[in-house]
Amino acid sequence: MVTTGGTGEVGMRDRVLEAHPFLDPSLSERRPDILRFLYKQYLSMQRNIEGYNGFLNKILHPAGDERTLESNLATASYYLNEAVHYMRGLLDLLPDDVRRDAAPRQEVANCSDVLELLGMIFSSRDPVVAFEAQRKLYLTKLFFDIDHSWEVQRGSEHKEYLEGVLNRELFAHVSATRRIDICYALRPDGVSIDYSVGRLEANQECWTFDLREVEMIRDGRPIRLHVYYFSCRFKREVVAYEYRRGAERYELITGEPWPTLGKRRSASIASKMIRKGEFDPRWTRDLIGAMFIVENLLELEQLKELLFELFGGYFRVRNVVDTISEDGDRVLLNPQSGSGYKVYKAEIDILFNPERNPQPMPYFFTVEVQLYTLENYLRTIHSAHYANHHALKRRQFLEGLVPYVFPSSIYGDELVDRIVTSVGPVVRSNGVPREFVE
Numbered sequence: 001m002v003t004t005g006g007t008g009e010v011g012m013r014d015r016v017l018e019a020h021p022f023l024d025p026s027l028s029e030r031r032p033d034i035l036r037f038l039y040k041q042y043l044s045m046q047r048n049i050e051g052y053n054g055f056l057n058k059i060l061h062p063a064g065d066e067r068t069l070e071s072n073l074a075t076a077s078y079y080l081n082e083a084v085h086y087m088r089g090l091l092d093l094l095p096d097d098v099r100r101d102a103a104p105r106q107e108v109a110n111c112s113d114v115l116e117l118l119g120m121i122f123s124s125r126d127p128v129v130a131f132e133a134q135r136k137l138y139l140t141k142l143f144f145d146i147d148h149s150w151e152v153q154r155g156s157e158h159k160e161y162l163e164g165v166l167n168r169e170l171f172a173h174v175s176a177t178r179r180i181d182i183c184y185a186l187r188p189d190g191v192s193i194d195y196s197v198g199r200l201e202a203n204q205e206c207w208t209f210d211l212r213e214v215e216m217i218r219d220g221r222p223i224r225l226h227v228y229y230f231s232c233r234f235k236r237e238v239v240a241y242e243y244r245r246g247a248e249r250y251e252l253i254t255g256e257p258w259p260t261l262g263k264r265r266s267a268s269i270a271s272k273m274i275r276k277g278e279f280d281p282r283w284t285r286d287l288i289g290a291m292f293i294v295e296n297l298l299e300l301e302q303l304k305e306l307l308f309e310l311f312g313g314y315f316r317v318r319n320v321v322d323t324i325s326e327d328g329d330r331v332l333l334n335p336q337s338g339s340g341y342k343v344y345k346a347e348i349d350i351l352f353n354p355e356r357n358p359q360p361m362p363y364f365f366t367v368e369v370q371l372y373t374l375e376n377y378l379r380t381i382h383s384a385h386y387a388n389h390h391a392l393k394r395r396q397f398l399e400g401l402v403p404y405v406f407p408s409s410i411y412g413d414e415l416v417d418r419i420v421t422s423v424g425p426v427v428r429s430n431g432v433p434r435e436f437v438e
Contacts, residue, residue, distance in 0.1 A: 015277035017404075018277065019277040019279040020138065020273075020274060020277070021034060022134050022138035023274070023407075025407045042119070045115055046119075056072035059144075080114075082143045083136050083139035084104075084109055084136070087139070090397070091103060093423060095422050098415075098422045102419060105128060105129050108120065111136075114137065120132075121133045142266075142270045145281055146281045151282055152236065154354075155236060155288060157354055158234070159288055162288060162290060166230075166232070169310055170214060171212065171214070173216040175214070177210065177211065177212050178210075178211050179208060179210055180210075180228075181200075182195050182196075182206065182208075182209060182228075183196055183199070183204045184207070184378045185203050192375075193375050205381075209229055213226055218302075223306075225302065226295040226299060227294055228377075229292070229293040230291065231289075232288075232290045233289050235269055235284070235288075236287075269281060271400070271401060275396060275400030275401060285347050285366050286347075291371075291372070293373075294372070294374070297325075297373060300344060300372075303371060304371060308348070316349045316351075317348055317349075318347050321344075322345075342376040342379070344370070344372075345370045349365075350365055351364055352365055394423050398423055406419060
């Protein structure tokens with residue numbers, strides 16, 4: 001059985017279930033008012049088809065925008081299908097035998113009708129079927145909400161604007177570009193990284209970067225930056241890189257997250273909302289992100305000041321987390337972040353008015369900027385380092401999603417333990433191994 005942690009974890013669980021009550025297997029006990037209201041609606045929909053279509057019109061369209069039942073069923077089916085593919089994406093993290101036992105019941109997975117799923121919630125004698133129908137409806141609701149958020153709908157446009165500003169103000173000053181191999185290995189302390197340019201040696205891993213050298217004059221003095229990597233991403237579009245653990249040579253590439261989903265890839269946003277206990281997609285402040293890897297701390301400070309000045313300085317900067325120079329900031333990181341993870345990150349509010357569709361007034365969108373030195377970034381990609389990206393994703397799945405999409409009160413301690421152990425040994429974010437007991 002997986003043991004829980006201290007009061008902090010209990011508080012986080014309460015926060016998540018408060019934000020996402022339909023992921024609570026004890027919903028009927030904790031929030032009977034929700035199920036009573038939904039049951040009354042279910043009975044009304046059962047009695048006549050007009051009542052069912054009226055319900056769908058209310059949850060899928062603005063007031064007064066009436067659609068046919070056929071149209072509403074198609075829309076609902078699309079988002080129900082996204083929920084199915086989301087669960088398949090999570091199950092893909094598991095080996096075949098565990099995936100098979102954790103897979104949703106076929107009657108739930110194959111159902112593409114809201115009314116039928118409500119029937120399973122209220123009529124099924126199988127608690128697994130009832131919970132999975134409840135979970136599927138709620139995930140469907142999350143995907144619908146994300147798609148209908150202004151910030152998400154405008155995300156690609158915001159990203160293009162940010163890229164344009166950076167190309168104009170920063171990368172227009174690139175003096176040289178070259179492909180460079182950085183070979184690196186863990187030091188005996190298991191945390192620090194030794195790296196060099198050139199030939200791969202024993203026990204080293206290698207990453208290939210497209211280095212850009214930036215030279216410019218700022219406040220009358222020359223500045224030179226070595227930008228090993230830059231990415232500007234919209235959370236629904238691409239991941240920054242992919243790699244296979246244990247390989248010797250890696251290269252930064254882009255790829256689609258959750259490729260089984262439809263064109264609206266909102267799975268990473270939905271996962272983050274669940275993990276952080278947020279019910280409103282507009283509170284996801286890193287929908288747009290910009291990441292830079294530079295040579296050293298001096299270059300990081302110079303780049304930070306340049307970026308801040310571009311968008312209004314500290315009047316526009318908030319939620320700074322600096323685990324490079326302020327170890328106390330570690331408590332502000334994602335709970336699943338590794339103890340050796342060092343980064344400077346901040347949210348910058350950028351004032352914007354789209355050229356293609358101008359608004360009466362400009363509005364703000366938020367960008368999360370992450371700045372790394374090369375050595376600190378290599379920690380996140382070394383296959384054996386606790387702070388590496390794959391280890392983070394495993395911890396996010398195990399600590400942030402499994403308790404809510406596979407609650408042990410529904411699936412049993414044995415299956416949940418198999419899910420946890422099958423993902424691989426995972427150290428808790430405070431450096432203490434997760435404890436397993438009989």
